[in-house]
Amino acid sequence: MLSTPHMGDWELEFVKEAFATNWIAPVGPHVDAFETEFCQLVGTSHSAAVSSGTAALHLALRLIGIQAGDEVFCSTLTFIASATPITFLGAKPVFIDSDRISWNLDPELLSTALAQRAKIGKLPKAVLLVHLYGQSADIDPILAACDRYEIPLVEDAAEALGATYKGQNPGTFGRVGIYSFNGNKIITTSGGGMLVSDDSELVSQARFLATQARDPAPHYQHSQIGYNYRLSNVLAGIGRGQLRVLAERVAARRRNFEIYQQTLGDLPGIEFMPEASFGKATRWLTCLTIDPEKFGTDREQVRLALAAQNIETRPVWKPLHLQPVFADCEYIGGKVAEGLFQDGLCLPSGSNLSDADLKRVIQAIKRVNAVKT
Numbered sequence: 001m002l003s004t005p006h007m008g009d010w011e012l013e014f015v016k017e018a019f020a021t022n023w024i025a026p027v028g029p030h031v032d033a034f035e036t037e038f039c040q041l042v043g044t045s046h047s048a049a050v051s052s053g054t055a056a057l058h059l060a061l062r063l064i065g066i067q068a069g070d071e072v073f074c075s076t077l078t079f080i081a082s083a084t085p086i087t088f089l090g091a092k093p094v095f096i097d098s099d100r101i102s103w104n105l106d107p108e109l110l111s112t113a114l115a116q117r118a119k120i121g122k123l124p125k126a127v128l129l130v131h132l133y134g135q136s137a138d139i140d141p142i143l144a145a146c147d148r149y150e151i152p153l154v155e156d157a158a159e160a161l162g163a164t165y166k167g168q169n170p171g172t173f174g175r176v177g178i179y180s181f182n183g184n185k186i187i188t189t190s191g192g193g194m195l196v197s198d199d200s201e202l203v204s205q206a207r208f209l210a211t212q213a214r215d216p217a218p219h220y221q222h223s224q225i226g227y228n229y230r231l232s233n234v235l236a237g238i239g240r241g242q243l244r245v246l247a248e249r250v251a252a253r254r255r256n257f258e259i260y261q262q263t264l265g266d267l268p269g270i271e272f273m274p275e276a277s278f279g280k281a282t283r284w285l286t287c288l289t290i291d292p293e294k295f296g297t298d299r300e301q302v303r304l305a306l307a308a309q310n311i312e313t314r315p316v317w318k319p320l321h322l323q324p325v326f327a328d329c330e331y332i333g334g335k336v337a338e339g340l341f342q343d344g345l346c347l348p349s350g351s352n353l354s355d356a357d358l359k360r361v362i363q364a365i366k367r368v369n370a371v372k373t
């Protein structure tokens with residue numbers, strides 16, 4: 001498997017505590033403590049624990065005022081959940097290509113695109129920046145471009161908890177950021193997400209909307225449409241335990257990467273996802289590209305050969321501007337993300353992989369190369 005849950009020593013204790021105190025609800029002491037501990041860990045002032053990263057992004061976009069008909073600039077190389085919340089609100093994504101140093105949104109492309117849009121008076125209502133595969137995008141120039149036109153930056157750090165950008169956590173730079181605790185993430189609550197912001201009013205509004213927008217009244221009264229998006233107290237207990245082992249999980253995933261790189265890095269045509277000098281990546285997933293000319297076979301043949309040996313790998317995300325569902329959306333950029341999709345492969349990367357597991361994957365890849373060259 002690509003990335004499986006990896007529990008530590010504390011999760012079950014916190015879950016037992018939730019049972020013992022009968023806080024089996026989308027509210028309770030673990031939810032509060034999870035939020036506080038999360039803020040301390042990533043260095044933000046306020047957070048709201050919710051049922052998924054997608055829910056957090058939906059709330060984030062709604063709270064910065066995205067409405068039907070608006071445009072939101074969004075990284076193209078990402079999972080669909082980065083962009084679906086834009087469409088939940090009736091707004092439209094405009095997709096932007098990646099750079100080669102981080103595989104994330106290209107700051108120069110963004111800056112040029114915003115300048116052009118400013119000229120014709122058609123600026124987007126927000127920029128949604130994704131930090132992919134455990135690596136931060138180059139935030140400073142992106143933030144500067146947004147600030148120039150007073151456009152709010154929303155950060156999708158679903159895959160980048162534990163990474164740094166110039167020493168600070170991606171997800172905490174923009175107006176609002178989100179994280180995911182889905183089962184495949186670096187730490188998990190089985191399902192869950194977090195919205196963070198230094199704006200206390202925005203986060204308290206997020207909590208309000210996440211609990212069906214219930215007005216303060218003894219009866220049930222509602223003046224706005226809300227959602228049922230709060231995180232369960234039981235799952236928040238798992239999250240508290242997982243926060244305690246995050247640093248270990250990052251170290252384990254970086255070690256996987258190093259072993260893959262040391263053993264496969266010299267094969268012809270293989271290039272690993274670079275680590276940009278501005279930050280530290282978690283290597284949530286170890287990703288590489290395979291040049292078919294040099295390697296002797298293409299990425300898909302490698303994937304199928306590994307699948308035949310029961311080893312799960314995945315192509316790098318298919319860029320969203322190539323997804324049929326977004327066929328009518330504008331795209332700004334060239335072929336960087338497209339090339340990464342065509343040649344890119346994500347290897348088994350869980351923090352609980354054994355050395356024997358790693359060896360099996362490495363030998364399987366070497367065998368494909370030996371047969372084909």
Ligand SMILES: Cc1ncc(COP(=O)(O)O)c(C=O)c1O
Pocket residue numbers: 051052053054055078079081082130156158159179180181182191192193
């Ligand atoms: C980049 C990205 N954004 C958003 C999400 C959505 O998070 P969730 O699955 O918790 O809804 C995910 C992962 O699933 C993701 O990888």
